[in-house]
Amino acid sequence: MIEIKNLHKKFGKNQVLSGLDLEIGEGGIFAVLGPNGSGKTTLIKCLLGMVIPDKGTISVLGENIKNSSDYRHRIDYLPQIANFPTNLKVKELITMIKDLRGKTDLDKELISLFKLEPFLDKKLGNLSGGTKQKVNLVLTFMFDSPLVILDEPTSGLDPISLIRLKKLIQAEKAKGKTVLITSHIMSFVEEISDEIVFLLEGKIYFKGSISELKNKTNQPDFEHAIASILTDNHA
Amino acid sequence: MVKIPSILAEVFLLNLFSGRFNFIEFKSLNFIKICIFKLYFISRENDLALINFDFILKKKHNTFFFIIALLFCTSVWTQTTTVCASCDITTIHEALQQASDGDTILVKKGIYKEANLKVNNSITLIGEDFPIIDGEEKGEVITIGADNVTLDGFKIINVGVSYTTDYAAVRVVNSEGFIIQNLELEKLFFGIYLQKSKNGKVLNNKVKGEAVTEFNSGNAIHLWYCKDVEVRGNDVRKVRDGIYLEFSDNISIIDNFSKNNIRYGLHFMFSNKNTVINNVFETNGAGIALMFSKFMEVENNIITKNWGTASYGLLLKEVNDANLINNHFIENTVGITVEGSNRLVYSNNDFISNGYAIRVKGACYENQIIDNNFLYNSFDISYNGRINDNKFNNNFWSNYTGYDLDKDGIGDVPYRPVKLFSYIVNKTPETIILLRSLFIDLIDFSEKVSPVFTPDDLMDENPRMKRIEHDRN
Amino acid sequence: MLKILKYSFYDLMRSRWSYVYFAFYLLLGVVLLFLNNDLSKAVITLMNVIIVLVPLIGTIFGVMYYYNSKEFTELLLAQPLKRSSIFLGQYLGVAISLSMSLILGLGIPFIFYGLFKSNAIWDFSLLLITGTFLTFIFTALAFNIALSNENRIKGFGYAILLWLFLAIIYDGIFLMSLVIFEDYPLDKLSLIGTMLNPIDLSRTLILLKLDISALLGYTGAVFKQFFGTNFGLIVSISMLTIWIIMPVLRIIFKAKKKDF
Numbered sequence: 027m028i029e030i031k032n033l034h035k036k037f038g039k040n041q042v043l044s045g046l047d048l049e050i051g052e053g054g055i056f057a058v059l060g061p062n063g064s065g066k067t068t069l070i071k072c073l074l075g076m077v078i079p080d081k082g083t084i085s086v087l088g089e090n091i092k093n094s095s096d097y098r099h100r101i102d103y104l105p106q107i108a109n110f111p112t113n114l115k116v117k118e119l120i121t122m123i124k125d126l127r128g129k130t131d132l133d134k135e136l137i138s139l140f141k142l143e144p145f146l147d148k149k150l151g152n153l154s155g156g157t158k159q160k161v162n163l164v165l166t167f168m169f170d171s172p173l174v175i176l177d178e179p180t181s182g183l184d185p186i187s188l189i190r191l192k193k194l195i196q197a198e199k200a201k202g203k204t205v206l207i208t209s210h211i212m213s214f215v216e217e218i219s220d221e222i223v224f225l226l227e228g229k230i231y232f233k234g235s236i237s238e239l240k241n242k243t244n245q246p247d248f249e250h251a252i253a254s255i256l257t258d259n260h261a
Numbered sequence: 262m263v264k265i266p267s268i269l270a271e272v273f274l275l276n277l278f279s280g281r282f283n284f285i286e287f288k289s290l291n292f293i294k295i296c297i298f299k300l301y302f303i304s305r306e307n308d309l310a311l312i313n314f315d316f317i318l319k320k321k322h323n324t325f326f327f328i329i330a331l332l333f334c335t336s337v338w339t340q341t342t343t344v345c346a347s348c349d350i351t352t353i354h355e356a357l358q359q360a361s362d363g364d365t366i367l368v369k370k371g372i373y374k375e376a377n378l379k380v381n382n383s384i385t386l387i388g389e390d391f392p393i394i395d396g397e398e399k400g401e402v403i404t405i406g407a408d409n410v411t412l413d414g415f416k417i418i419n420v421g422v423s424y425t426t427d428y429a430a431v432r433v434v435n436s437e438g439f440i441i442q443n444l445e446l447e448k449l450f451f452g453i454y455l456q457k458s459k460n461g462k463v464l465n466n467k468v469k470g471e472a473v474t475e476f477n478s479g480n481a482i483h484l485w486y487c488k489d490v491e492v493r494g495n496d497v498r499k500v501r502d503g504i505y506l507e508f509s510d511n512i513s514i515i516d517n518f519s520k521n522n523i524r525y526g527l528h529f530m531f532s533n534k535n536t537v538i539n540n541v542f543e544t545n546g547a548g549i550a551l552m553f554s555k556f557m558e559v560e561n562n563i564i565t566k567n568w569g570t571a572s573y574g575l576l577l578k579e580v581n582d583a584n585l586i587n588n589h590f591i592e593n594t595v596g597i598t599v600e601g602s603n604r605l606v607y608s609n610n611d612f613i614s615n616g617y618a619i620r621v622k623g624a625c626y627e628n629q630i631i632d633n634n635f636l637y638n639s640f641d642i643s644y645n646g647r648i649n650d651n652k653f654n655n656n657f658w659s660n661y662t663g664y665d666l667d668k669d670g671i672g673d674v675p676y677r678p679v680k681l682f683s684y685i686v687n688k689t690p691e692t693i694i695l696l697r698s699l700f701i702d703l704i705d706f707s708e709k710v711s712p713v714f715t716p717d718d719l720m721d722e723n724p725r726m727k728r729i730e731h732d733r734n
Numbered sequence: 735m736l737k738i739l740k741y742s743f744y745d746l747m748r749s750r751w752s753y754v755y756f757a758f759y760l761l762l763g764v765v766l767l768f769l770n771n772d773l774s775k776a777v778i779t780l781m782n783v784i785i786v787l788v789p790l791i792g793t794i795f796g797v798m799y800y801y802n803s804k805e806f807t808e809l810l811l812a813q814p815l816k817r818s819s820i821f822l823g824q825y826l827g828v829a830i831s832l833s834m835s836l837i838l839g840l841g842i843p844f845i846f847y848g849l850f851k852s853n854a855i856w857d858f859s860l861l862l863i864t865g866t867f868l869t870f871i872f873t874a875l876a877f878n879i880a881l882s883n884e885n886r887i888k889g890f891g892y893a894i895l896l897w898l899f900l901a902i903i904y905d906g907i908f909l910m911s912l913v914i915f916e917d918y919p920l921d922k923l924s925l926i927g928t929m930l931n932p933i934d935l936s937r938t939l940i941l942l943k944l945d946i947s948a949l950l951g952y953t954g955a956v957f958k959q960f961f962g963t964n965f966g967l968i969v970s971i972s973m974l975t976i977w978i979i980m981p982v983l984r985i986i987f988k989a990k991k992k993d994f
Binding site: 568569570572592593594595614615616617636637639640659685688689691692693694695696697698699700701702703 | 772774775778781782785786901902903905906908909912913916920921923924925927928933934937938940941944945946947948949950951957958
Binding site for chain 1: 737741745748749803805806808809810811812813814815816817990991992993994
């Protein structure tokens with residue numbers, strides 16, 4: 027599904043990714059973790075073509091993404107901070123994205139799932155952070171793409187919506203999709219992900235299941251396992 | 262005795278010559294015609310008719326008319342000769358040789374290949390339906406050397422071009438009382454050349470040259486040492502100077518149209534007390550050049566589209582005591598260029614869309630610029646030096662940005678028509694390309710606030726808020 | 735690209751800035767015409783406005799739009815869209831909406847005033863064409879600045895500097911150099927100097943209409959050829975087109991390389 031070889035990226039003097047190799051197979055939920063500034067977002071943006079790597083190749087679904095945009099038809103992406111053009115109404119935004127990406131009927135289902143009907147005629151600028159995030163989720167999931175990338179999907183969500191989101195992610199997985207998630211909520215990650223990709227200083231430090239991680243770090247639970255990686259490396 | 266309008270007399274003459282008055286069954290019909298003709302001109306000269314033409318015109322009074330005509334003419338026994346291809350006399354030259362004072366030569370339609378015709382008697386030479394005199398470039402065509410000669414209704418072509426002699430289509434030498442009218446001159450060198458002559462008229466002629474350069478072309482109407490001549494209703498195009506005057510005084514130049522002349526539309530040198538009224542000067546090298554002349558009246562002329570590197574609507578060089586009133590200067594590179602000219606009055610003129618409305622080149626004193634409209638000129642006034650002795654007052658300046666709080670129609674802040682930028686352009690002409698740039702506006706503004714380069718007293722203390730509607734007929 | 739253009743344009747048409755801009759031009763047109771009652775004078779004043787304000791508004795508005803629609807841009811970037819179409823679409827959206835505010839804002843009062851019956855229609859159309867060119871040029875330049883500067887304050891600073899430079903400082907330097915080198919033949923230099931600055935170029939285009947009498951007074955053969963014929967008009971318009979194409983190409987180039 028995703029194949030990344032020798033990925034390098036530098037912002038100014040700051041080397042964010044240095045020779046990252048990563049292979050992600052088809053199906054399953056993968057959590058990309060790492061301390062602040064370890065290159066999670068950069069990695070995802072590289073996948074989406076928003077950040078252009080200095081070196082290295084990325085292929086998504088067997089296609090090298092360099093200078094290409096069509097492969098994004100097969101990716102659903104949930105951006106980290108949902109800031110939309112404030113002048114648009116929710117309905118208009120959804121119509122617009124549909125117009126840009128193609129037809130879908132899933133939006134109605136998702137709107138009712140997240141109970142967004144009362145907000146459809148409101149301007150995005152007037153929505154609360156949580157509601158915006160729900161709109162964000164609708165926009166992401168309404169296209170039935172084989173690869174789903176979620177950048178901090180839980181932010182701002184109320185518990186009920188969070189449960190719905192988890193169900194949604196599981197449902198996507200059940201369809202055989204690959205889901206890539208970044209999150210700071212360890213319980214969420216632990217609950218939902220099949221595999222962990224741990225980034226450290228621009229490289230993959232660990233890739234495997236949570237139990238493998240626990241074994242490797244000799245820690246009984248997931249949070250401590252993560253913490254131990256960090257203390258070991260920054261001691 | 263009733264004074265009659267001259268137009269009536271004109272109609273009468275026309276009818277007479279076209280044979281409408283065939284009731285006169287008399288052998289010497291022509292003789293009567295010429296008597297009437299003389300009568301007419303005498304009356305016109307004195308601007309009044311001594312007899313009641315209106316009365317004569319009535320057919321009832323045939324006999325009466327006849328007697329009067331006879332009475333009037335017995336003293337001058339003159340005759341009329343007709344020239345045409347099938348007549349007894351076939352050349353104008355021959356007719357001229359036989360003519361004596363007071364005679365009339367009537368030339369019928371046709372082409373007469375003759376040059377160097379000399380008119381040495383006081384005769385009237387009339388063309389019927391514009392006979393063509395073709396000079397075949399052999400030199401001058403007609404030379405008039407006698408008083409009271411009338412030349413009327415010819416088309417004269419192919420005057421010889423020379424670099425040593427100024428050949429003309431018609432030359433008048435040392436004569437008085439001439440009338441040169443209704444001529445059409447083409448392919449010429451000089452057109453009508455008046456030399457040391459006076460009390461004459463040059464009326465309604467059309468001159469159309471093919472001038473390309475100054476040195477091998479001549480002037481359409483040229484006056485040299487002349488006095489009291491009326492130049493009216495002429496149409497002069499594409500020659501060197503449309504109308505040229507040198508050492509000529511009391512000349513009135515009225516209702517002429519001067520266009521596409523390569524040097525000047527009208528040119529004065531050392532000529533005083535002349536009037537220039539109701540003329541139109543268009544797309545000439547320069548409209549009017551007044552040089553070394555005094556006591557001029559320039560009124561109601563339209564001077565437009567004189568474009569070029571050395572072009573201007575009106576050049577005033579060493580001209581004193583002249584009045585420039587009610588003229589239009591439109592779209593000239595320079596409306597008026599003035600140098601060394603004093604005590605001039607510029608009033609009620611319109612300067613519209615000129616590059617420079619007035620360009621003062623120096624040594625101009627005691628001039629008054631009053632009640633003019635300055636509209637949309639790139640520069641209103643360009644000035645050299647820091648001393649100003651000229652008076653600007655009550656003009657309308659479209660560039661004026663002041664206010665009128667007391668609503669008296671006069672701006673409350675004076676207007677400074679000279680911009681700093683015009684100085685810069687004088688010094689470095691290429692900078693003209695920065696015209697209307699914000700930077701230039703800024704330096705002009707700072708100069709306006711505190712004049713450093715421009716004379717600080719050169720300003721219109723009472724600029725008008727509204728455009729002046731000049732009273733023109 | 736057309737879809738992006740549509741949405742950017744749509745977005746802008748609803749933003750209050752477009753109305754402010756439109757209202758400003760409307761007011762200007764009305765004030766000039768109905769307080770002054772003189773079309774020719776109004777055209778001259780408008781010329782000053784157009785060569786000074788249009789670039790300023792184009793630059794500021796372009797930079798502002800770019801920074802304000804950053805999220806929108808990021809949203810679009812994750813969609814299967816080409817980068818060049820995203821940025822060109824946004825650029826054209828801004829440039830077209832600004833030009834429309836200009837053309838409608840000034841056009842409406844002039845049409846009510848009876849422009850179609852007036853001789854000034856050509857001068858006026860030329861003004862609007864020049865204004866449109868300037869809007870396109872300066873919006874493109876603004877996008878360039880914004881693309882190269884993540885920091886908004888810096889971006890705005892550079893945008894204002896750019897305007898200041900092209901509108902005023904350039905002419906100051908230009909004038910100084912002409913005056914200093916006045917002993918040399920300068921007509922070519924001055925024409926080239928004009929070509930290199932879009933504001934000067936537009937100004938010359940308008941001068942060809944308004945001040946042709948003065949310009950024809952200059953002796954240089956190159957000048958005369960330039961101003962005396964349609965040559966000047968053609969050269970100026972092609973140069974203005976180049977002035978649009980160059981920054982737009984840089985937008986495409988820059989957009990391809992940029993990280994978000």
